[in-house]
Every structure is written in structure tokens, then in C-alpha cells.
Amino acid sequence: MACGSTAQAQVGTWKDYMAYYDVQDVKKGGSVLYVLASDNLYSYNEGDGSIQTYDKVNGLSDCGIAKIEWNRSVGKLIIVYSDYNIDMLDAKGNITNLSDFYSATISGDKTVNNIYMSGRFAYLSTGFGIVKVNMRDNEISDTYNLKFRVDYCYIDGNYIYAASSTNGLYRAALSDNLLDPGKWSRVGAYTPRSYTVDADLLATARSHRPDGPKANNFYSMKFKYGNLYTVGGRYNQTGDSQMPGTVQVLNPEDGEWTVYEDSIQDKSGHSYIDALCIDVDPTDHSHVMVGARTGLYEFRNGRYVRDWYCQNSDLQQAVGGSVNYTLVTSGAFDGSGNFWFANSQSTSQSLWEYTAGGKMVSHHKDQYMDTDHKFSFAHVHSMMFDKDNLLWFVSDYWATPYLVCYQPSTDATNVYKNYVNEDGTAVTVGGGARCVAEDLNGNIWVGTNAGPLFINAEDKTLSPDKMVFQQYKVPRNDGTNLADYLLSGVDVMCMAVDGGNRKWFGTNGNGVYLISADNNTQIHHFLSTNSGLLSDNVQSIAINPKTGEVFFGTDNGLCSYMSDATATVDKMDKNNTYAYPNPVKPGYNGPITITGLSYNADVKIVTSNGTLVAQGRSNGGSFVWYGTDLDGKRVASGVYMVMTTTESGDKGTVCKIVVVN
Missing domain, CATH: 2.60.40.10 (Immunoglobulins)
Known part of the structure; x- marks a missing residue:
């Protein structure tokens, strides 16, 4: 019997799942439309109807595109990224990177505000002056540091003009030494210029969008029952910035995305923003619960059913917050279809159960209160049930970086506030306890800003005063018998365990680590500079156990790596192997x-x-x-x-x- 398939992605390959929903700009190059959408790039060929997407996997140097412009003289598209990197894309699909501007040390704001074409040159108007790019030779020709913001520039006759919203209109003769700011003189006031995309081009681009998610936001993810379930979370995870409630579900078998009903404010009577957690009912896979900054939401078959927040239930709004600040930051179903969730930063509520029978039951404990701030644990994250039906979650908050274990069968709880390792050394967890996960041996791993810690499976019900957290010691193997703590000092934001019991650690600013099952070997360290990883800031990880595809939710969007470990099977036969x-x-x-x-x-x-x-x-x-x-x-x-x-x-x-x- 022959066995195999040619359709599945090969081990070691990367894939991007970029959004192209929000069309921002369209440039026409011959019969091809180049479309900037949701900060990503695709093209539509009006001649043959083909659509081509461009990303890091197929040649782009970066992600997060800020500006594009077509140069008719040389037949190239200039691509300017938000981090100031530059790519050139020609009509044959060849991509050339110009990293000089990205790496240049320049006093002043390097943001590109506008691109003006003249012959083979592109003139980039920036926060400090103008950058002249030779698009034929793929090089930066000159940099005119005018020491003021330039909103747009243009050439008229023998003069080049620089229009500044802060300084007015300047010009210099093309024959002058334009590198000398003294050759530029003020000739008038600033006149704003508005830019609108051609309506016909815009309509064509919108009707020929590639498949993909609606938004590039993947704050939290779970792979359940053959699908990847994702929520958008907080924009950049900072401040009071708001993100429309977003639930996006990928079916990896056919690559189709399902976007849950999101315009529900008129039905709910209040805002639906910053979706923070998601889980799927094991007894009914059409039933999904979503926690958000604005409360708890129930969905069936992708449609909104109802919600709970501080004005229609006993859930409480966050201390000092508005009606639209009923924080449900983490949640998980148990095996019987009861949904457990955290009501964070409230005065007298913390842990709730929404039973399979439709009742709300409070399991609030005084131990779940931050006594200094007088509210329940903030930034609760990674709620999950282990193999013994113990409920675990962490408080990703600097003042209360706690790990919590709750036993539903007895209503007992342990709150671990101090992290002392096997050497008797206190581990300082000042940034927060970021995440928690269980490995295949039943050990409980905790990701912190000081690195990963774990509790041995046989110790996980010990009281806080008896608990010893393990910092795995990796031997140096240099003849000294010395060892180093695993990923000590690495800020671990998320983690997942694959079918080989290997640990995938996503970090804040340091990419992704893959550690062997025995914890002794660093198998991979993926960075945005040495792999297809979209960003070194990784917010969430989920794994397709059937194929081994590892999904990384980053602040630049979603990507995946096809790993060489899948879930095991109980019986090896012709149907499985x-x-x-x-x-x-x-x-x-x-x-x-x-x-x-x-x-x-x-x-x-x-x-x-x-x-x-x-x-x-x-x-x-x-x-x-x-x-x-x-x-x-x-x-x-x-x-x-x-x-x-x-x-x-x-x-x-x-x-x-x-x-x-």
C-alpha cells in the first residue's frame, strides 16, 4: 500500500495569513493594480484576472506597509514600510530591498508622509526633509535634511518645492546644492493637499480581494476540533486604545475564514470592543464563548446570542471604569460544557461559572483580591483545565503576578504569590505571570518575565507555603558541571506544547524558542530576521495537532511554521499512517x-x-x-x-x- 499526500505543506515551511480587507490605496501599473490593504500588498491583473499576494514568505523584506507608489518610467513599485524599510517590486515580480534608509541614523522623524515621482526618481517627503531614491538603480541618491517636517514635495519648472504644515512652503533651484538647507527659502504658506483613491480603481480592488482574515489582530488563539479560533484583543496591548470586537476562525483544511458577527452594538445596547479570550463548548462545537473588555458574549454558529455586563447581570465593571469596562479577560470550558471565566478588577467578583444549564454561579474568593488596589486580580490570562480537571490561570499584572489553581470538585483554591526555585532562590517576577500550560507529562509550566518555571505533576496540589517551582537547569556540557536556567531572563508571553512534548515559547521582543522534550536542547530560535516570523513580539501560539502546523499571533499579524511533530495516534494503521x-x-x-x-x-x-x-x-x-x-x-x-x-x-x-x- 502506498501512503501519502502531496497537498500538505512541507516540514520547515512558513506561511502568512494576512488580512486584505481594508483597501487603503491602489496604484495602476499597466494592466496590473497594486493594492495596499490592511497594511499588506496584493495585485490584481485586469488582463487575466489573476490575484497575487506579497508577504515575507514570498519575497517581501518586512511587514506593515505604510506607502506604495508606481513609477511609470522604470516600471516599478516602491514599497515603504512603517519601520522605514524600503522594497522595490518590478513588473516581473522581482523584489529588491533598500535597507539604507531603515538603518540610517538620522536626527528627526523618518516617517514617510508622501511619495512624488519624477522620471526615474522617487522623492520621499519625511518628518525631517526629503529622500531621493533612484528607482532604476535601486539606490538612495540623496538625502535633503531640511530639519523640518515635509508633508509633500513636487517639481515645477526648474524648482523643487517642499510643503510643510509646520513651516510653510519652501523651494530651491534644481541646479543648486540641495543638500545645503541654506539653498532652500520660504516662498509662501502651506496649502494642504488631500488624496483620494480613484473610485473606479477602488471598486475594482475591493471586488477582487484575496481570501484571508478581516483584521491582522490575534491576541489570543486556541486550536480546537479542527479549527483555529482567534480573537483580536487590545490594539498593541497598550493604554486605553480600543479594537472592535473580532472573532476570526480558520479552517486549515480548506483555508477558509469565518468572521463572527461583529456589528452587535445595536442588539447588545452597549459597545463590543477588545475581545480578549475565546473557547469552544466540547459538547456543542457551534457554541462559542468570548470574553472582552466590555463583558461576556455568547455565539452560536458565528451569530451573536446574548451578552452579560455590569448593567444586565451581576458581573461588575472594573474599579474606576465606565459601563464599557466589564473586564472578562480569560475563560475556559470544562469537559461538561460549563464555561469558567474571570471578571477582573472588580470590587467583589472574580471567578464565575456559566453552567451548561444556563445559570451564572459566582466562585469568588477573598484570595483573588489585590488588597493594595482593592480589586480582583487584574489581567487574568491563560485560563485552562489540566488533565486532573484543575483550573489554572495567571495574573499578568505587575502588582499581583500570581498563579492560581482552583479545584471545582472541592471549591478549594491555591494562590501562588511567591516563586522560590529548587535552589531556595526567590525568582523575581516583576512584570507579571504571563501564561500557563500543561505538558504531556502533566507538569504545569508558567511563563514569566524572568523566564519559564514549572511545577512537577506530583506537586501541583501542594499548598503555597510548600510549593517549589522548578527552573530547569540546562547543562553547559563544557566539563565544569555547571548549568544555566532555561531561558533565564526571557520574557515569555505565551507557550504551547506539541505532540512531541516540546515547548514553544513566544516572547516579548525575542521571537520564538522551541525547546526539546527533555528541556536540554534549544532546537530553534526564530526571529523576524532569520525566519518567516512576522514580528519578534509574539502574543499567542496554537498548534494543529494533526499536521504539526504551529500558529504565531504577533503584533504584525498571523503566520505559521510547519513543524516536524504531530499528535500521536493510539493505533498505527492504513487510515492514520x-x-x-x-x-x-x-x-x-x-x-x-x-x-x-x-x-x-x-x-x-x-x-x-x-x-x-x-x-x-x-x-x-x-x-x-x-x-x-x-x-x-x-x-x-x-x-x-x-x-x-x-x-x-x-x-x-x-x-x-x-x-x-
């Missing part, structure tokens, strides 16, 4: 993944006459082979047998991989 790509076509030298394996399965790959060419143990439910023999040489064309055995020695399935050189 397969390889991809299969057949392996000529010229392909990438990974060949066998998936659908049991935990720690023994895998042997042999020729048709029984010669062993590769062997090893499964990583979770997967095993990766690169088409080489035991000496590292490329195997010959032929049919290769995959033979598996369970950890206990029972024979698993046998399938075939066809290799064509």
Missing part, C-alpha cells in the same frame, strides 16, 4: 514526513529487498526522512517500505514511499 510528499519527485531534497505514528514508535525504512536505509524514533506522531541512506547518500529511485513498531514492541503498519530521481 501516511507519508508526504509521495511520490518523491525528481529534484526534491526536502523532508519526507511520515505521520500518524504512536508515541515513541520505532521507524525503519527499507528497500524492497529489505536493506535498511534509515531508522529512528517518532517525534510525537511524526518521523522525518530526507531521502538518504545510513551514510547520508541520496537513495536510488525505487519503492521504500516504512515499517513501524510501537514503544511496547507491537508491530504497527507498513506503507510504501516511491522515490523518483
Whole structure:
């Protein structure tokens, strides 16, 4: 029996899931429309009707596009990013990066306010002056530091003009030394110029948008029952900035997005902003609960059902907040379909249960109060049930960086306020306890601004005065018998555990770490500069256990990495176990993944006459082979047998991989 699929993404590949909903600008280059939408770029060819998206995976140097402009003289599009990086895109799809402006140290604001084309040159009006770019040769020609904001510039006759909303209208003769600010003179007052996109181009662009999410906001995510469920959260997680309530669900099988009903203010009677948490009812997958800055929301089949906030229920608004500040910051369903959630920063409420029977039950405890500020724990995050039906959550707040364990069956609770490691050293958690997760061994991991800590499975019900938190010691292996704490000092914002019991840590400003199951090896450290990661600020992580695809919600949007670990299966058979790509076509030298394996399965790959060419143990439910023999040489064309055995020695399935050189 041959086994395999060619459609699944290959191990080690990246993918972006960018939004193209909000069309911001359209530039026409011949028969192609280049569209800036939701700070991302796509093109629509009016001739053949094709749509092409552009992102970091297929060649762009950055993300978060601020401006685009087409140069007819050289047939190129200039792309200016919000961080001042610059790309050039020609009509054939070739992309060239100009990083000089991005890396240049310039006194003044580098924000590009406008782009003006003249011949082969693009003139960028910035917060400090004008940057002249030679688009034919892909280089910056000159920088005119005028030491004032330039809103737009233009050439008229023998003069170049710089219009400044702060300083007025300046000009200089093109024959002068434009690098000398003294050659520029004020010739009038500033006249604002408005820019509107051509209505016909705008309509065409909107009717030919690529598929994708509605917004690039992925504050919190969960992969449940074959789908990725996401909420938008707080914009940049700072201050009182508001984000319209957003629930976006991805079906990875067909790549389709479902956006939940979001214009519900008229139905609810109050604002719906800053969706912060989401979970799916295990007894009814159409039933979804969402917590937000403005209360608790119930959805069925993506449609709004009802909500609870401080004026229509016993939920309380946050201390000092308005009606639209009923904080439901984290929540989770238990196995019976009861939804548990936090009502944060209120005077006498904290933990609630919305039962499967439709009742609201308070489980408030005095231990859940911040006595200094006189409100319940702030910024509650990562609420989850472990394998023993214990409810865990953290307070991601500098004043109360606490870990909480609640036992629904007994109504008992433990609040861990002090983090003392196995060496008797107090771990200073000043920024907050960011997240909590359970590994496959039942250990409870806590992400903090001081790095990850964990509680051994057998200790997790210990009282706070007896609890010892583990900081895993990674041996240096340099002959000194010394060790270092795992990711000590790294601000861990989120984490997930894959099918191989490996830990994925998302950080604040330091990208993503993948740590081995035994915690001794750093397998990957992905940064935006060395991988397809969109940003080094990672807000959420979720994993598709079937395929091993790891999703990263960043402050620049959603991306994913196809890892080499999937969830294990109980039985290896022809329905579960397969390889991809299969057949392996000529010229392909990438990974060949066998998936659908049991935990720690023994895998042997042999020729048709029984010669062993590769062997090893499964990583979770997967095993990766690169088409080489035991000496590292490329195997010959032929049919290769995959033979598996369970950890206990029972024979698993046998399938075939066809290799064509």
C-alpha cells in the first residue's frame, strides 16, 4: 500500500495569513493594480484576472506597509514600510530591498508622509526633509535634511518645492546644492493637499480581494476540533486604545475564514470592543464563548446570542471604569460544557461559572483580591483545565503576578504569590505571570518575565507555603558541571506544547524558542530576521495537532511554521499512517514526513529487498526522512517500505514511499 499526500505543506515551511480587507490605496501599473490593504500588498491583473499576494514568505523584506507608489518610467513599485524599510517590486515580480534608509541614523522623524515621482526618481517627503531614491538603480541618491517636517514635495519648472504644515512652503533651484538647507527659502504658506483613491480603481480592488482574515489582530488563539479560533484583543496591548470586537476562525483544511458577527452594538445596547479570550463548548462545537473588555458574549454558529455586563447581570465593571469596562479577560470550558471565566478588577467578583444549564454561579474568593488596589486580580490570562480537571490561570499584572489553581470538585483554591526555585532562590517576577500550560507529562509550566518555571505533576496540589517551582537547569556540557536556567531572563508571553512534548515559547521582543522534550536542547530560535516570523513580539501560539502546523499571533499579524511533530495516534494503521510528499519527485531534497505514528514508535525504512536505509524514533506522531541512506547518500529511485513498531514492541503498519530521481 502506498501512503501519502502531496497537498500538505512541507516540514520547515512558513506561511502568512494576512488580512486584505481594508483597501487603503491602489496604484495602476499597466494592466496590473497594486493594492495596499490592511497594511499588506496584493495585485490584481485586469488582463487575466489573476490575484497575487506579497508577504515575507514570498519575497517581501518586512511587514506593515505604510506607502506604495508606481513609477511609470522604470516600471516599478516602491514599497515603504512603517519601520522605514524600503522594497522595490518590478513588473516581473522581482523584489529588491533598500535597507539604507531603515538603518540610517538620522536626527528627526523618518516617517514617510508622501511619495512624488519624477522620471526615474522617487522623492520621499519625511518628518525631517526629503529622500531621493533612484528607482532604476535601486539606490538612495540623496538625502535633503531640511530639519523640518515635509508633508509633500513636487517639481515645477526648474524648482523643487517642499510643503510643510509646520513651516510653510519652501523651494530651491534644481541646479543648486540641495543638500545645503541654506539653498532652500520660504516662498509662501502651506496649502494642504488631500488624496483620494480613484473610485473606479477602488471598486475594482475591493471586488477582487484575496481570501484571508478581516483584521491582522490575534491576541489570543486556541486550536480546537479542527479549527483555529482567534480573537483580536487590545490594539498593541497598550493604554486605553480600543479594537472592535473580532472573532476570526480558520479552517486549515480548506483555508477558509469565518468572521463572527461583529456589528452587535445595536442588539447588545452597549459597545463590543477588545475581545480578549475565546473557547469552544466540547459538547456543542457551534457554541462559542468570548470574553472582552466590555463583558461576556455568547455565539452560536458565528451569530451573536446574548451578552452579560455590569448593567444586565451581576458581573461588575472594573474599579474606576465606565459601563464599557466589564473586564472578562480569560475563560475556559470544562469537559461538561460549563464555561469558567474571570471578571477582573472588580470590587467583589472574580471567578464565575456559566453552567451548561444556563445559570451564572459566582466562585469568588477573598484570595483573588489585590488588597493594595482593592480589586480582583487584574489581567487574568491563560485560563485552562489540566488533565486532573484543575483550573489554572495567571495574573499578568505587575502588582499581583500570581498563579492560581482552583479545584471545582472541592471549591478549594491555591494562590501562588511567591516563586522560590529548587535552589531556595526567590525568582523575581516583576512584570507579571504571563501564561500557563500543561505538558504531556502533566507538569504545569508558567511563563514569566524572568523566564519559564514549572511545577512537577506530583506537586501541583501542594499548598503555597510548600510549593517549589522548578527552573530547569540546562547543562553547559563544557566539563565544569555547571548549568544555566532555561531561558533565564526571557520574557515569555505565551507557550504551547506539541505532540512531541516540546515547548514553544513566544516572547516579548525575542521571537520564538522551541525547546526539546527533555528541556536540554534549544532546537530553534526564530526571529523576524532569520525566519518567516512576522514580528519578534509574539502574543499567542496554537498548534494543529494533526499536521504539526504551529500558529504565531504577533503584533504584525498571523503566520505559521510547519513543524516536524504531530499528535500521536493510539493505533498505527492504513487510515492514520501516511507519508508526504509521495511520490518523491525528481529534484526534491526536502523532508519526507511520515505521520500518524504512536508515541515513541520505532521507524525503519527499507528497500524492497529489505536493506535498511534509515531508522529512528517518532517525534510525537511524526518521523522525518530526507531521502538518504545510513551514510547520508541520496537513495536510488525505487519503492521504500516504512515499517513501524510501537514503544511496547507491537508491530504497527507498513506503507510504501516511491522515490523518483
